[in-house]
Amino acid sequence: MSDKKQTACDLTRKLYEEDAYLSRCEAKVLEIRKSDDGKGSLTEVILDRTVFFPEGGGQSPDRGWLMTSGNGAAEGGVYEVTDVQIADGVISHTIAINPVGGGVLASGGNAPALKPGDTVMLQIDWERRFSFMQNHTGEHILSGLMHNKYGFDNIGFHLSDNSVTLDINGQLDEEQILQLEWDANEVVYRNIPVEILYPSDEELTQYTYRSKIEIEGQVRLVRIPDVDLCACCATHVHRTGEIGLVKIVRVLKFNGGMRLFISCGRRAFELVQRHQQRVEEVSHLTNRSQDEIGDGVRHLLDEIGRLKQKNRELEYKAAFLRLETIPSDLKDVFLFVGEMDTIVQRNLVNRLAEEHEGVCGVFSGSDETGYRYIIASRTQDSRETQKKLREKLGAKGGGKPEMIQGSVSGTKESIERALS
Numbered sequence: 323m324s325d326k327k328q329t330a331c332d333l334t335r336k337l338y339e340e341d342a343y344l345s346r347c348e349a350k351v352l353e354i355r356k357s358d359d360g361k362g363s364l365t366e367v368i369l370d371r372t373v374f375f376p377e378g379g380g381q382s383p384d385r386g387w388l389m390t391s392g393n394g395a396a397e398g399g400v401y402e403v404t405d406v407q408i409a410d411g412v413i414s415h416t417i418a419i420n421p422v423g424g425g426v427l428a429s430g431g432n433a434p435a436l437k438p439g440d441t442v443m444l445q446i447d448w449e450r451r452f453s454f455m456q457n458h459t460g461e462h463i464l465s466g467l468m469h470n471k472y473g474f475d476n477i478g479f480h481l482s483d484n485s486v487t488l489d490i491n492g493q494l495d496e497e498q499i500l501q502l503e504w505d506a507n508e509v510v511y512r513n514i515p516v517e518i519l520y521p522s523d524e525e526l527t528q529y530t531y532r533s534k535i536e537i538e539g540q541v542r543l544v545r546i547p548d549v550d551l552c553a554c555c556a557t558h559v560h561r562t563g564e565i566g567l568v569k570i571v572r573v574l575k576f577n578g579g580m581r582l583f584i585s586c587g588r589r590a591f592e593l594v595q596r597h598q599q600r601v602e603e604v605s606h607l608t609n610r611s612q613d614e615i616g617d618g619v620r621h622l623l624d625e626i627g628r629l630k631q632k633n634r635e636l637e638y639k640a641a642f643l644r645l646e647t648i649p650s651d652l653k654d655v656f657l658f659v660g661e662m663d664t665i666v667q668r669n670l671v672n673r674l675a676e677e678h679e680g681v682c683g684v685f686s687g688s689d690e691t692g693y694r695y696i697i698a699s700r701t702q703d704s705r706e707t708q709k710k711l712r713e714k715l716g717a718k719g720g721g722k723p724e725m726i727q728g729s730v731s732g733t734k735e736s737i738e739r740a741l742s
């Protein structure tokens with residue numbers, strides 16, 4: 323097994339590949355570049371070495387700080403590193419404000435100028451990075467187990483602050499997913515070492531490893547003995563026990579395969595803690611034990627269904643009682659009611675049209691939300707009434723001469739005026 327090789331084109335030494343637990347280092351400024359992301363000018367700093375992992379392999383870049391308190395630079399500047407990218411072996415660190423020629427620092431005071439040859443200190447946001455390491459190694463465990471057992475491949479991986487997703491080219495049922503999650507946590511409990519290998523070309527031919535892309539040059543392999551062997555450039559924990567917990571949070575059918583949303587380590591713990599609070603809240607609200615909250619919610623939904631049915635019946639009765647108060651010799655009748663079931667509304671209009679000679683309508687809704695209307699007549703063309711509402715109030719709807727329906731926004735008063 324060869325040692326880590328540094329190729330000539332690698333301008334920046336990747337300390338994160340040599341030691342993922344290094345959170346801080348001193349570095350020399352090689353070059354300062356200006357760029358523009360469309361929103362404003364940015365400054366990119368190229369260094370001779372870095373602890374910052376650049377975006378790659380589905381993992382978001384590290385964030386942290388660049389400090390100009392080292393030897394040879396002006397004193398006292400702390401710049402936030404907002405992005406880290408790698409292209410052609412060159413790693414660029416985007417810093418939040420322009421340090422060339424100075425400027426005002428976010429913390430107040432003048433930013434010192436930064437120039438090639440200056441020595442700076444780099445510090446990554448370690449809590450965030452460690453969480454990325456827990457999730458990335460957790461993903462390798464899941465992908466490796468799945469590949470070994472079902473032959474499916476991980477064809478897409480995304481690890482950011484908000485989510486960790488893993489796309490696979492096959493489908494697992496619920497039981498298989500629970501078993502996969504169980505097996506992954508067994509690997510965590512066994513606290514297996516996670517090894518980083520830099521095999522020679524000859525050694526490489528003897529390995530069977532997972533890889534999403536064709537790799538040129540030195541291949542970096544991450545091995546979890548008996549679990550997984552995968553080509554990967556990213557940062558990983560030393561032993562699987564540091565992951566603590568692997569959770570498959572959600573699964574979706576995706577592109578003929580599946581997308582697994584996963585959560586590992588501190589994120590998984592925080593998720594479980596939040597879920598525990600929600601379960602406790604629902605348990606309290608439904609007055610059921612935590613194991614019985616499903617029954618509690620089902621009981622409430624049944625109750626709501628019964629109440630809705632009862633409400634419909636009462637609505638029906640109230641509406642027909644109201645009909646009895648309308649003088650029978652009235653020709654046109656327009657009733658305004660609150661939110662009403664459409665079936666009740668239609669029956670009511672039919673009954674009105676049977677008993678009154680002119681045009682009859684029922685408007686269901688309120689002045690604030692507008693009204694849904696059904697209008698009917700056995701002697702006249704209802705569409706004429708619709709026309710009035712459309713012309714004066716922009717009502718929408720349509721139908722036949724004997725019955726129309728639609729909706730209109732306006733107050734009861736404005737609708738009555740339009741109809742008169």
Ligand SMILES: [Zn+2]
Nearest residue numbers: 379554555556
């Ligand atoms: Zn990886």
